[in-house]
Amino acid sequence: MTGPTGPAPATTEGGAPHANAPSATALEDALSVNAAPTTARAARERAAAASTATGGEGGAAGMSPASDTPGGVGTGPARDGRGGAATSPASGGPGGGGVDGVLAGVVAGRRVWLCDLDGTLVDSFPAHEAAFRQAVAEVVPAALPSFRYADHAGASTAEVAALLTGDREVAGRLARRKQELYRRFVEQGRVRPFPGARRLLGLLAGGGQVAYLVTSGSRGSVERVLTGSALGACFRDVLxxxxxxxxxxxxxxxxxxxxxxxxxPAEAVVLEDSPHGVASAVGAGLATLHVHTAEPASGAVAVRGLDEIVSLLEMM
Structure with missing residues (x-):
C-alpha cells in the first residue's frame, strides 16, 4: 500500500490507532525467525522476477516506494484504473471451480486479515509518483531521467531514496522532501479508497473477523491517509x-x-498489491491475495478487485 515500507527518516504524527513499537528483543526474535529459507535478498529477487513477469510493475497502485508505500494504479497488470483488472480468468462460484472457488478456499475460516494500504485499499500511486518525481527533480535531478516509480512498488521511501542516491545525507533529504510533498497531496484529497474498500472492512468487522494494517508507509503519511479516507477505525492496530x-x-x-x-499464520490471510508485498507475506508462510491483478506474484491468488472479495463474503 509505501507503502506505506522500511523505515524512513519520517516523523510519527498522531491519529491512527497503534501499539507501542516492539522491543529490541522482539525485533531480534522476529528477524531470527526469518533466518530460514527466505532471506531478504532472495525475497527481493523473487519480487523482481515477479515484477518482470507481470510487465515490470509492482502491480500496486498507491503504496509502494519507501516510507510511503505506493502501489496499484499506474502501470502493471492490466487494470481498469480503479482497482479492477481488465481481464481475468472465468469465475466459478463460491465453493465451486474457477477463480471464486479458489478464493473461497483461501479465505474460509480465516479470522485475521492483514492488509496493506497503498495500492491495496487506497489508490495512492499517482500521488506517490508525483511526489517522488518532484522530490527527485529537486534533490537529485541527475537521477530523474532514469527514475521509474513503478519499479519500486512495495518498497519504503527510505529504501528507494538510498538506492537512488547512495549517500545517507542526500537520501535523508530526498525521503523527507518526498514525504512532505506526498502528505500535502493527501491533504488535498488526492488519495481515495478503492471501490469496495469500506464495504470489505465493514463486512469483516460485522463477521467477527479482525483487520490489522501492515504497511510500508511512514506513520505520519499513513495516519493522514487513514484520517482522510475515514478508514482508521477499521483496524485493530497498525504496523x-x-x-x-x-x-x-x-x-x-x-x-x-x-x-x-x-x-x-494458519488463521490469517493477507491482502497485498505488489510483488514486494506478496514476497514478504508468502515468505512468512501466510495465505496471500494479490489484489488488482490478473497475474499474481508467486505463491499468491489473484483477485481482480476488492468488490470480488466483497461479493464472496456476502455469499459465505
Missing amino acids: TADDVPVSKPDPAFYHLACRRWHVD
Missing part, C-alpha cells in the same frame, strides 16, 4: 515502516506483525 527495521519484501516484516499481535 508501519517506522516500527520495523526491515522493508518488504523481507518476510521479517510479516513475521514481526504476527508476533506482535499473537497471530497464528
Whole structure:
C-alpha cells in the first residue's frame, strides 16, 4: 500500500490507532525467525522476477516506494484504473471451480486479515509518483531521467531514496522532501479508497473477523491517509515502516506483525498489491491475495478487485 515500507527518516504524527513499537528483543526474535529459507535478498529477487513477469510493475497502485508505500494504479497488470483488472480468468462460484472457488478456499475460516494500504485499499500511486518525481527533480535531478516509480512498488521511501542516491545525507533529504510533498497531496484529497474498500472492512468487522494494517508507509503519511479516507477505525492496530527495521519484501516484516499481535499464520490471510508485498507475506508462510491483478506474484491468488472479495463474503 509505501507503502506505506522500511523505515524512513519520517516523523510519527498522531491519529491512527497503534501499539507501542516492539522491543529490541522482539525485533531480534522476529528477524531470527526469518533466518530460514527466505532471506531478504532472495525475497527481493523473487519480487523482481515477479515484477518482470507481470510487465515490470509492482502491480500496486498507491503504496509502494519507501516510507510511503505506493502501489496499484499506474502501470502493471492490466487494470481498469480503479482497482479492477481488465481481464481475468472465468469465475466459478463460491465453493465451486474457477477463480471464486479458489478464493473461497483461501479465505474460509480465516479470522485475521492483514492488509496493506497503498495500492491495496487506497489508490495512492499517482500521488506517490508525483511526489517522488518532484522530490527527485529537486534533490537529485541527475537521477530523474532514469527514475521509474513503478519499479519500486512495495518498497519504503527510505529504501528507494538510498538506492537512488547512495549517500545517507542526500537520501535523508530526498525521503523527507518526498514525504512532505506526498502528505500535502493527501491533504488535498488526492488519495481515495478503492471501490469496495469500506464495504470489505465493514463486512469483516460485522463477521467477527479482525483487520490489522501492515504497511510500508511512514506513520505520519499513513495516519493522514487513514484520517482522510475515514478508514482508521477499521483496524485493530497498525504496523508501519517506522516500527520495523526491515522493508518488504523481507518476510521479517510479516513475521514481526504476527508476533506482535499473537497471530497464528494458519488463521490469517493477507491482502497485498505488489510483488514486494506478496514476497514478504508468502515468505512468512501466510495465505496471500494479490489484489488488482490478473497475474499474481508467486505463491499468491489473484483477485481482480476488492468488490470480488466483497461479493464472496456476502455469499459465505
